[in-house]
Amino acid sequence: MIRVLIVDDEPPARRKVRRFLERDADIAAVSEAGSGQEGLDAIRNFRPDLLLLDVQMPDMDGFAVLEQIPPPRDFHVVFLTAHDHHALRAFEAEALDYLLKPVDPDRFERVMERAKQQLAQRGAGAPPKFVRRVLVEKGGKEFFLPVEQLDWVEADRNYLCLHSGAATYLLRSTLENLARQLDPDQFARISRSELVNLDRIQEMQSWFHGERRVLLKGGKELTWTRKYR
Template sequence: MNIRVVIVDDEPLARLAVKLRLVGRSGFELVGEFGDGNSAHEGIAALRPDLAFVDVEMPGKTGIEVLSALPPGQRPMAILLTAYDNFALQAFDLAALDYLLKPVDDERLDEALDRAQQAFPYRCQGRAAAPATSPVRSFSVRVGARTVLVPVADVERIEADGDYATLHANGKTWLVRERLHNLAMQLDPRQFHRVHRSTIVRLDMIAELRALTNRDALLRLRDGSVLRASRTYMPALAEALHHLNKKSA
């Protein structure tokens, strides 16, 4: 199931840049674009997209005003775009998935799209909450001349290590030659979440979440490990934990 996307920006070149980058990503479908806040408000209400790239400062309604004016049930997941860095508080209050400074580089945009795909099963309205593709059940790890299969169900967290990633499973660590971004796309977002640009955690391993003053958070896992969760991942993580708790209640 594709994530339906709209782009809201008064600069045609900025809209084009996002469109060109979306072309290279599977699982996303552009359904509309708007050049001002007033038409964006009407268009989002009519199209009911899943995800909106929204420029913060535009003629008429600002991007913040557009999102704030929408009822929560009609408000899409949002990735805010701006040339300034003083809108982080408003972005957090709107539960925006990410807050990207222009010009946006490819890596940061990819991270934001990853978060959208992770959050989509919980945010889609009136649709079946299922991953776009079947998640993997095990990872193949080379150990000398042997190949070891590590079940995904045993993996507790995954940490980036350059072009490699380290799997933590049942007290052991396994090095796989795959970037964290690629691994995130292979995992079930209802079970695993990226909490930092360098860390993926299995949701049921989180024992405690403690908010920090800069809107990051500290996560204590059931094995005693303490990790830092970046504020840009917190809205999607909080929603995933909420749904996990409802399911287990």
């Protein structure tokens, strides 16, 4: 049985979605919140399996809400939006899907079936899923970069610099957040501000104070600090 939280500042929109949910025998409980902050409080108290989250709200938009709860999350997210240009950001935020307003009943049913499948896999102890690509920015353009193309990542204030060959891309995130989303068998945090693709390491050498010098296949040298070994 599924617990669903609806976060939307428009009462008519919440009522419509609730009516759809009330027809579904697999829904155990439904709760509502009328703002981003109320949504954060409800997530902590209600502990939903599925979050139906409006993108545009006056106090805090849906993306800002999720930034307060970085992955891995113990619930799935479906965004509610009046504009389909939010779709790319929705998937960047690891949303399961998105629904355009006004919500179409058939589309809603398909999204719910997908959510149920994902929740069933989680309940069966399915292995964790890690991201296969990240949305990066370069030259004012955004596109998806497969994670296997990453060499190493460094934190730069509110951004991350993702190095891939001779190119460097920007990602607005934290190193801790990105590390949670990447497969630890392939990526390792080597310092407070750096993360490396283990497949890109050519060799390592012992260094002072228990640290290691890391030589990447492209010639870049990094330091694997003792704290993160």
